[in-house]
Amino acid sequence: MNIKQQVESAAIVLDCRDHGESDLIVTFYCHHHGRLTGIAKGAKRSKKRFVNKLELFSSLYITHTIPRNNRLAFIAEADLTDGFLALRNNVSCYTTASVIREFILLATKEMEGDTDLYPLLVWTFSSLNSNRAPLPLLIFFLIRFYTIIGYSPQLDSCLGCNQQVQPNETYSFHVATGGIHCSRCTRNEASRLNLSHGTLKSLTIALNQPLERLHRLQLSAHSQQEALTFLYSYGRQLFQREIVSWAFLEKV
């Protein structure tokens, strides 16, 4: 009998693994608690309570305890909000969602996270689920994600000379300092990540538009390529880790 206080959370499943014969250990991203890992007792046996609900990327309402001292939460119930079936049945969408999942797991600790991240995550998964092009969605997600976690890249002016971005100038992103250099201030030619004026403008719009208006923003194939290369390199630098799932994006 569990007598601890239980709360309800809107949550997205980010990880699910077997525990013993009948239990599952599930990691969620919750609206108000951030990352939460809990045990769903008997989930592999109980056909009613959890079946088809604790699938990767599903959106749920869960009833759970608040874990203390790095222990697992107890997941009492789960109600499916959206299983995002179309997302899970499309390889490109699934791969994109896997990259997003990896970034969130890298950036958050248990019971930590920003409340702005949950709406962004739900918006991105819902958009993937309604067959929107995955790569622009990944770009929109990542540029806003870096800002939410406190590492917004500087894209409006040159780090060297402070001059505002100009239409006929070429820029390169400097991963170590998280900002751009104009052609006069760029030194290391070998490792430069080009960002054209058009790409910088689109990224700034992607960062500042309300989510519901983002689908109107069109990105050229060239801007998508520039943006993805910079977002990936910046992530590797920030987390000092390879983004393992990124390799599968080549096929998207």
Ligand SMILES: [Zn+2]
């Ligand atoms: Zn400059």
